[in-house]
Amino acid sequence: MSTAPTVYDVAERSGVSIATVSRVYRNPDSVRAQTRERVLASARELGYVPSGNARGLASRSTGVLGLCFPDYSDPDAESEAETGAGDEADDDAAMLYSDQIIRGMERAARRHGYALLIAASLKGGPESQLAKVAGRVDGFAVLARTVPTEDLDVISRRQPVVMLAGPRESDDLDHLDHIETANTDGQRELTRHLIEDHGLRRLAYIGAEESPDVAARFRGHAEACRAAGVPVSDAPDLRVAMMTQAEGARATDELLDRPGPRPEALLFANDQMAVGALHTLERRGVRVPDDIAVTGFDGIALSRLVRPTLTTVRQPMRRMGEEAVELLVRRLTGQQGKEPVSMMLPVSPTRRESCGCT
Template sequence: MAKAPTVYDVAERSGVSIATVSRVLRSPAAVREHTRERVLAAVTELGYVPSAAARGLAARRTNVIGLFFPGHDETVPDQPVDSARGDTVPIVDDDSDTSSDTENLYFDEVLRGAEIEAWRRGFALMVAAGRGSSREALVTDIAGRVDGLAVLARTVPDELLAYVARRIPVVILAGAQREDAFDHVSASNGPGMRTLANYVLQGHGVRDVVYIAGPTDSPDDAERLAGFRDALADSGLAEHSVRILRSDFTRDGGRATAARILAADRPRAILCSNDETALGVLDVLEQRGIRVPEDVLVTGFDGITAGRHSRPRLTTVHQPMVELGRAAVHAITARLDDPTLDPQAFTLPVEVVLRESCPRV
């Protein structure tokens, strides 16, 4: 067997130092393009494969960042894989499946941002999805395999995170900032919802409104609901004068809640705590021949792509989901570089996006 090429061979072939080869492989964006291309060409020609294990031993790092999203895969059915069969089986699409095709799009966008930033900084990304009682065991396991960990707020006990943070940086995604030892990355949920709700209540002069909140354990929903309540106060409306219902942040949940709303008096506006809920509301209104926005105004929150293609297009608050993922990775790498940093809190701005479901006045 031929001797495997080494980093020294790559450096000699490309005419650069070993340190430059290392920078190209770990942080390609930090190296000039023509130098990077020359090194990568040498890597390809020689068939060089860097040893992550060796790098980790030398630097006492794994060069891997962990991202923990509990329940991210819950919409994927648990089906056994039958490797003995390779048949193509026809199925009938009778349009009876009401499950959402936009499940977890929030997480997908955050994940994309984390992947982009991790690659830019020379790290790999390990993604874990835990369910029920497996969450704590999974967090402990992934913490032993990575240099830093980002988790969704309220999904892991603080005691466990404090234990993990004794060894690696921990970043909390979403939710209100707290006085703790962790770094936090979130979007401006409360002010964003307050601005949007004020536009509906004051800009459109609506008083008959229903607000569909999310699940009580959502780290973002409490802030959005607080923003809505602030808007009620801004407009001089008592909270008991409007209906506040809860759903589960899914499109199916939005459909079910819309049916409950329409079983009583039809409101002039339905404000939703996330886009998927709002898309479910739009589904039901269309099925019943209720016009949006002429009969009912509908708004969401998040800014997922599906809202740009709904009928009508969805008015929403766009939060920078990709940038949330990037900021989480940035916070982890900053603490790896300087473990003495005080806890950092990053709150990213949001934008109110007016579309046809609640148009400009």
């Protein structure tokens, strides 16, 4: 038996946010006439009838949990895993940050009898992603900054939502459960290791634009530098658009070509960029770690397969996925109190060959 269309279906069909659909029915004058007509036309085509009884997920159970995140897959990482790992290659080799979260959620969801629905695409925008997931699940997890705050606020009034990674972006989301990792602590310890144990002082930090995780990591890096009297700027030495191997390679070329003394260490905000840097340094005849040390962050499986092996900070991403499901299930079964849960998972610096450790 087919289910009645929901506000999520209307949002997806119209190409607008859930909040916009809600405003069309609650306060139509606040929406532009052209947009309002498009939403109403989509509603008519779908046979959607607004209801004050929390139509959609609040009135039924789907047996499905969702995960919504931007697709930042890196083809270079997948190629490296397939061709560069030899006999050591396995299914984990190309697994990136979000892949590990998915595995953790899948494992915990099966344990509780739920299926997992994933929306991971840059096409169609964040509103489209949210519409694809929210109307078909009992609750969902979303990576920070994936969807607009107003949409999260609307949907979280109807079903449980867990935010993953990064700090909460707005006071409007204080009511959401939240799981993050100790980014600042992990990077602080790693930078301190380079300074105190290897005597490195010319450090270059490479991160992404507008990333709350990168901001937290850079904060730890800067704290370690200032505590040791090492010069550090107020922002990463270089910012990239996306944290991929290709961007890491490009950033490395740019830093090597800058005038003045060469950095003694390149600290990347994730492992993918660091792996790209290793390839560029090898191509240019720069020895790692003899000439330049390289570090990453995340602890993806590829970090232990490259040569030299990559010094990094391991994040418990599978555990983050599992904890997200546990929180959602407790919310759905009424076992969690009304107060929002805020969870900080520990990280573990892993010292390997790329910084001079063995």
